[in-house]
Amino acid sequence: MEAQPAVRVQAPAVPEPREGQSVARLELKMAARDVNLWYGEKQALFGVSLDMFDSSVTALIGPSGCGKSTFLRCLDRMNDVIDGCRVEGDIRLDGEDIYAPRVDPVQLRARVGMVFQKPNPFPKSIFENVAYGPRIHGLCKTKAEYADVVEKSLTRAGLWDEVKDRLDESGTGLSGGQQQRLCIARAISVNPEVLLMDEPCSALDPIATAKIETLMDELKKNLCIVIVTHSMQQAARVSQRTAFFHLGKLVEVDETSKIFTNPTDQRTQDYVTGRFG
Template sequence: MEARPAIRVEAPAVPAKKEGQLPVEQPELKMNAKSVNLWYGDAQALFDVSLEIFDKSVTALIGPSGCGKSTFLRCLDRMNDVIEGVRITGDIRLDGDDIYAPNVDPVQLRARVGMVFQKPNPFPKSIFENVAYGPRIHGLATSKTDLEEIVVHSLTKAGLFEEVKDRLQEPGTGLSGGQQQRLCIARAISVNPEVLLMDEPCSALDPIATAKIETLMDELKESLCMVIVTHSMQQAARVSQRTAFFHLGKLVEVDETTRIFTNPTDQRTQDYVTGRFG
């Protein structure tokens, strides 16, 4: 198999600190996973994964197929709860609170930690109702006017409103693939999540739609903590500030994205990003 070309990422120049200058503000820790193990029945899929995830930034999870990226992502909003035979050990916290504590309602957790899946999955409802669904069931709107404002704001934030403003009562399933994915993002952010998880959000999209989603990610990170799973190392290099490399269910290495692609510390990471395997 032909090796992929190495990903070239230019590390940004760090200006010298001037006398009397305030220190650069450190990102705030939003989620923290410690020693996470997961089994599907008797088969272990994650091995002792520990990862810090910071607010107002994008963390990319990369690695070969079947390495545990998506499995770990689903741990962050307890989506694995719905899979029979799954067992998880370890500790995952959101703002310091254990998301697997007995008193945590997974539905309320998923309002705080939204998710966008690999394949666009709009509800078989109108564009308006797709976005209005979450705010309505979570009681975020006290009137029809409030609900309309939330829908317009969410579609605008997802970069979709201008394209669909005259079609809000038409089915969401009638949109193009890229528009459907942005509709799913609008639906996810309509309940004001603090974290947005994205599992291969562009794998089914053409390059133009992918570019729109990546621009959207860049804008959303100003107000959200984001974690994306991607097979595209070019995408990870473009949109993320930190990158975590998974292999065979283990977190091999995590660091600033520029360092992962230009000067990784683990040989397995080096081999993967230069195309020697994967």
């Protein structure tokens, strides 16, 4: 890390090294420090500080209205477009303040991609859905380059074999799980460094969910993934670190295995075991 006086960089805790998987020290990718957020008069986030590491999945869990999605939206400045929304604090991507005036939110979102709860393909062809990002960012010049990016992205999203013969059909004609993978392909087509996922599987059946989860295992190798999920089992399955939010505050963040076997905070314990807090 270069010297960034405003950021107190914590020693990155290394998530549990899995057997047969050489987990080198993970690098800090995004760091949020003391983030407060208001929707008008109402404060929705209270002093949230969270580190998110490269090559790993960070899961945000917590009851509805706890602020986890709100926090996720801070990471790619999606909250900018909401009237009366005010963000305070410090959020850095590779040590750069993403709320600095010189940062263009559109450029930021090329580096920080987002996948939503409901698959939302554009009413265009499968090809155009994926080529959209590179097109608006002017990443490709020739048709062949576009075709190459589309194939690579769809392959990484595990969808290529299913759609390669019908790339000009509408993206909305795919099944729910395929649409979601199309949205992931669209998100990764511009080579983002961070992928935010807001309950990406809550509208999918278990098989489609399993496919997305496999995909996350693959994608995380060269991405920092942050996922909001209502399914604790999913958080337990896919993430290396888990953060528990409650009433707008970050209660506890730790290695996923620790959170689900022996959490420190009583509120975390109550939430993950399904008890009243």
